[in-house]
């Protein structure tokens with residue numbers, strides 16, 4: 001890859017993983033992310049917002065990095081309500097979720113459930129855009145049941161001034177199985193009048209180089225699980241010189257410690273805390289010499305003392321690993 005190539009890297013929204021505690025710690029210890037996206041905010045049946053959603057986008061909890069909050073809405077009223085709530089907090093850009101594949105969401109005509117209904121998408125954008133103050137980007141899958149759906153959706157999106165169209169070229173039915181359809185992405189890219197961002201299965205520099213070679217006109221890449229597994233990945237892709245092994249281990253320890261102590265303050269009871277940290281280690285374990293073993297050690301912890309011993313053991317293994 002050319003050494004002067006400077007990609008923009010976005011941290012994807014991942015429900016239960018990239019909350020404000022995680023994002024703040026990542027930005028502080030690793031950085032190199034141009035925009036973080038929050039997991040989606042949703043209007044509840046009674047018209048209110050969940051406390052955890054409110055907390056996750058409260059500006060005082062999101063200092064030190066650029067955040068684009070994501071909304072989930074299947075009608076213009078919810079869309080406008082969420083957009084205005086976020087604009088009042090000072091957010092100048094928001095993102096609309098047209099990708100969530102889970103039946104709980106799609107069944108209510110939201111997330112990728114809207115992809116088979118391009119005219120509904122148009123209706124919502126026509127009604128909402130004149131009434132909101134923020135800029136809007138859209139994050140979508142290729143379709144709900146068929147990859148053909150995106151080809152009906154792109155012309156609709158072209159009629160609106162979106163900051164970005166972020167495409168994860170899988171269909172909802174696939175969830176995270178199989179591979180992203182890069183041929184389909186290429187066709188969708190050719191159809192878009194709005195700037196396009198690629199998303200899907202960038203886990204290593206090698207993945208990135210291969211995909212970047214195929215899509216040379218793309219300059220912005222959204223990464224989710226790859227960054228959870230390797231928080232240094234964005235810096236690596238930007239050609240930032242990483243520190244040596246010992247210093248990297250210290251950075252990872254400090255990152256973990258900050259997340260752990262923040263959740264310890266925030267969550268009530270050891271079991272909530274440990275459940276939350278197990279979720280963290282589901283991805284974090286991949287930095288360790290034997291990820292499966294490292295994760296198993298953590299999963300077995302029944303209390304904080306056991307958890308802390310498991311963490312110490314894992315870091316010891318990492319220090320002792322041959323380079």
Ligand SMILES: Cc1cc2nc3c(=O)[nH]c(=O)nc-3n(C[C@H](O)[C@H](O)[C@H](O)COP(=O)(O)O)c2cc1C
Nearest residue numbers: 012013014015039040097168200201202223224225
């Ligand atoms: C556990 C999990 C939670 C997710 N939550 C969201 C979400 O709230 N909003 C969203 O747009 N995408 C969500 N996604 C999708 C990711 O943002 C991303 O599009 C997907 O993981 C593909 O990118 P990756 O291969 O780089 O991880 C989620 C994915 C996972 C695995």
